Amino acid sequence: NAGVTQTPKFRVLKTGQSMTLLCAQDMNHEYMYWYRQDPGMGLRLIHYSVGEGTTAKGEVPDGYNVSRLKKQNFLLGLESAAPSQTSVYFCASMFTGGSPLHFGNGTRLTVT
Amino acid sequence: GQQVMQIPQYQHVQEGEDFTTYCNSSTTLSNIQWYKQRPGGHPVFLIQLVKSGEVKKQKRLTFQFGEAKKNSSLHITATQTTDVGTYFCAHTGGSNYKLTFGKGTLLTVNP
Numbered sequence: 001n002a003g004v005t006q007t008p009k010f011r012v013l014k015t016g017q018s019m020t021l022l023c024a025q026d027m028n029h030e031y032m033y034w035y036r037q038d039p040g041m042g043l044r045l046i047h048y049s050v051g052e053g054t055t056a057k058g059e060v061p062d063g064y065n066v067s068r069l070k071k072q073n074f075l076l077g078l079e080s081a082a083p084s085q086t087s088v089y090f091c092a093s094m095f096t097g098g099s100p101l102h103f104g105n106g107t108r109l110t111v112t
Numbered sequence: 113g114q115q116v117m118q119i120p121q122y123q124h125v126q127e128g129e130d131f132t133t134y135c136n137s138s139t140t141l142s143n144i145q146w147y148k149q150r151p152g153g154h155p156v157f158l159i160q161l162v163k164s165g166e167v168k169k170q171k172r173l174t175f176q177f178g179e180a181k182k183n184s185s186l187h188i189t190a191t192q193t194t195d196v197g198t199y200f201c202a203h204t205g206g207s208n209y210k211l212t213f214g215k216g217t218l219l220t221v222n223p
Contacts, residue, residue: 031209040121042200042215043155050209058210090154097208100145100157 002026006091006104013081013111021076021107023091031094032074033058033101034066036087043090049074081111114139114205118214126222131188133217135201143203144177144184145211150197158186193221 004025013019023032034046045058049068063085065077074093078085091104117136125131135144143162147155159168161177161184168175174187188195198216205212 033211035213040215043202043213045210045212048210059212094209098143098160098204100160101147101155101202101211103154103156106154 004091004093004102004104006089006107008107009105010108011110013078013109015082015111017081018077018079019081019109020078021089021091021109023074023076023104024072025074025091025093025102026072027093027095027102028071029093029095029102030071031097032068033092033094034064034074034076035090035092036060037090037106038087046076046089081109083111085109086111114141114203114212116141116201116203116212116214118201118217120217121215122218122220124220124222125191127193128190131191131195131219133186133199133201133219135184135186135214137182137203140181141184141203142181142205142208145202146175146184146186147200147202147213148197149200149216153197155200188219191219191221193223195219196221 007022033048035043044060047066049055052071055066067075089107092101145160146158149155165179166177172189176185198218200216202211202213
């Protein structure tokens with residue numbers, strides 16, 4: 001099992017550019033999440049999904065969109081990147097409510 | 113969601129010293145999970161506590177959930193350099209599938 005796989009690992013964008021972060025899990029987990037991590041801020045939830053075809057807003061959803069067309073994939077999109085979106089992005093999945101989160105290795109995004 | 117406060121934000125110890133981080137809430141928590149993130153790595157699940165007063169041990173790590181379920185602690189006995197990293201507490205709040213994380217405690221260990 002590969003677990004949770006995120007691509008790309010690193011990316012540099014100019015302000016206004018768009019991109020999509022990919023997350024794939026092979027554990028048949030129902031729930032998937034996107035978090036961002038900034039120094040001193042911990043992990044903040046951007047969007048999450050409780051099943052294929054469903055998405056919901058987390059704590060800091062503005063400027064991001066997500067899609068869960070297949071159970072194993074959860075995509076995070078930035079339509080018009082801003083410097084404030086410079087961060088490390090983690091995808092995570094959970095088998096069922098109350099079970100542990102499994103994290104991907106992260107994507108380090110820099111917006112100049 | 114409910115916020116949890118973690119203290120201290122940073123802790124530097126000499127190898128062999130003990131270390132404790134605390135996770136505090138103003139409201140009752142349904143559960144607490146603890147994660148460890150090594151520098152440059154991703155968070156890794158350590159343990160979950162759900163019962164009032166619960167104590168669990170993993171080798172040199174001791175996890176406690178308060179009697180009122182409003183606080184939790186992680187204690188490391190005789191720290192080693194391999195313990196370096198950021199320790200996060202997290203809880204699920206009103207739903208059991210949306211985790212809210214504390215800001216973490218960064219532990220550094222001087223060999």
